[in-house]
Amino acid sequence: MYKTTCLHEQHLALGAVMSPFAGFDMPIRYPAGIIAEHKAVREKVGVFDVSHMGEIFVSGKDSEKFVNHIFTNDISALEKGSILYGMMLYPDGGTVDDLLVYRCFEDERYLLVVNAGNIDKDYEWILKNAEGFDVQIDNQSEAWGQLAIQGPDSEKILLEVLGLPQARDLGFYTFCEQDDMIISRTGYTGEDGFEIYAPIEKTINMWNTLIEAGVQPCGLGCRDTLRFEAGLPLYGDELSEEISPVMAGLSMFCKFDKPEFIGKDALMAQKNGAISRKLVGLEVKDRAIPRAGYPVETPDGEQVGVVSTGYHSISLDRSLAFALVDTDYSALGTELQVRIRNKVFPAEVIKKRFYKTNYKKA
Amino acid sequence: MSKVIPGLLYSESHEWVKVDGQVAIIGVSDYAQSELGDITYVDMPQVGEQIEKAQEFGALESVKTAADLYSPVSGSVVATNKLVEDDPSLINADPYTNWIIKIEMSDTQELDSLLNASAYESSL
Numbered sequence: 001m002y003k004t005t006c007l008h009e010q011h012l013a014l015g016a017v018m019s020p021f022a023g024f025d026m027p028i029r030y031p032a033g034i035i036a037e038h039k040a041v042r043e044k045v046g047v048f049d050v051s052h053m054g055e056i057f058v059s060g061k062d063s064e065k066f067v068n069h070i071f072t073n074d075i076s077a078l079e080k081g082s083i084l085y086g087m088m089l090y091p092d093g094g095t096v097d098d099l100l101v102y103r104c105f106e107d108e109r110y111l112l113v114v115n116a117g118n119i120d121k122d123y124e125w126i127l128k129n130a131e132g133f134d135v136q137i138d139n140q141s142e143a144w145g146q147l148a149i150q151g152p153d154s155e156k157i158l159l160e161v162l163g164l165p166q167a168r169d170l171g172f173y174t175f176c177e178q179d180d181m182i183i184s185r186t187g188y189t190g191e192d193g194f195e196i197y198a199p200i201e202k203t204i205n206m207w208n209t210l211i212e213a214g215v216q217p218c219g220l221g222c223r224d225t226l227r228f229e230a231g232l233p234l235y236g237d238e239l240s241e242e243i244s245p246v247m248a249g250l251s252m253f254c255k256f257d258k259p260e261f262i263g264k265d266a267l268m269a270q271k272n273g274a275i276s277r278k279l280v281g282l283e284v285k286d287r288a289i290p291r292a293g294y295p296v297e298t299p300d301g302e303q304v305g306v307v308s309t310g311y312h313s314i315s316l317d318r319s320l321a322f323a324l325v326d327t328d329y330s331a332l333g334t335e336l337q338v339r340i341r342n343k344v345f346p347a348e349v350i351k352k353r354f355y356k357t358n359y360k361k362a
Numbered sequence: 363m364s365k366v367i368p369g370l371l372y373s374e375s376h377e378w379v380k381v382d383g384q385v386a387i388i389g390v391s392d393y394a395q396s397e398l399g400d401i402t403y404v405d406m407p408q409v410g411e412q413i414e415k416a417q418e419f420g421a422l423e424s425v426k427t428a429a430d431l432y433s434p435v436s437g438s439v440v441a442t443n444k445l446v447e448d449d450p451s452l453i454n455a456d457p458y459t460n461w462i463i464k465i466e467m468s469d470t471q472e473l474d475s476l477l478n479a480s481a482y483e484s485s486l
Contacts, residue, residue, distance in 0.1 A: 017399070028426070029399055033399055033400045034399055034400055034424075034425040034426065035400045035402075035425060038425075221399075221425060221426055224426075225425060287402075287403050288403060288405065288423075289402070289403055289423050289428065291428060311425065312402045312403060312423070312425075314425070341405065341421065341428075
């Protein structure tokens, strides 16, 4: 039996194609289809139900020290109302999860927003490592709904449709608290946008208001095509217990000058050359689509990697992929090939950020 | 409800066949295109290729998935639809007009194993 979000009935009523994701029965696409939903976000605005995401609060005297212990990024200079992206790691450098850390306005309090499929694992990991720290850990995932309103018109929608004038003053990766809601200027699409965390009933009301105002509902299908074009990783595909942030090219979110964090030593070793595989961008010079799991080969046919995510990019009209390849074949410009069904197609290693992002400038 | 057109024959893997003498014109059903969503790529066989019944002859790719195409009949490929190859979304728009390949059948008796419209409709 799959879990459902507070908007499950709304998705069914809108005629969504539903499918299991991370233990939840989630909308993959609405009748408009993935391409129309994707374009709505790039050109105007779309709304996603992301209530499946997890919200874990850390508070108490040692909260800053503790979060810095389990998190790769450095929160010591993080101001109230600001957000950082980073990872939690195992001691061997493998990734527990990637997450956002919000420094709340209340003293000594942080919100960790984690991936839906990892909520239980993360909560246990956090509890286990909290021993000896004066902190309280509170998993509130089931009490919060979450909407992502994404696209160039998203600020206008928050101001005019949801009546949230505070949105105007939020810079990228900052947030404000309004009654029992958290409004943050964040997202997973490469566009300007907001994520609103609210209690269940409020989430349903806001969703209905947005749909009535004509905002395009968007499913997980285009969430994936959008984040992929923007070069953003998905836990399970580009980060995992076997794939460290260094392998995934996310070292900029790991602060090696911090005194310590779980996994730091292993990650340092990787950073200093001890990695066998790296995540790269690939362009296939054909309309054929490189899919997750397809082999990546040298022009001689030797397998040197595997595709982790691939699409025919909707915004760029190019066949693109993320692939984990042997480090020797990871340099930009390297000529490779992808085996698609029983044919091979030439491919070239290119930068992973395929699409030029349009985040709100501070 | 998916549209099913009378007068065509259907396979359980959701291809349709229109018989024109010895030639089988092959496409996919409305059900297949709606399950796939926006189709972005058609992997076509070469003209002249010999294909066995139930053999994979190509694939349709939507944004998220690839679905293999299986031939409802045996024979040799005599045409592929260039229009559909250039604009795969035509299959979404009208799956029964926009055929994918034509096969010169080697054994028209194979048609007997296919479903008629009402049998296919009740299988959905």
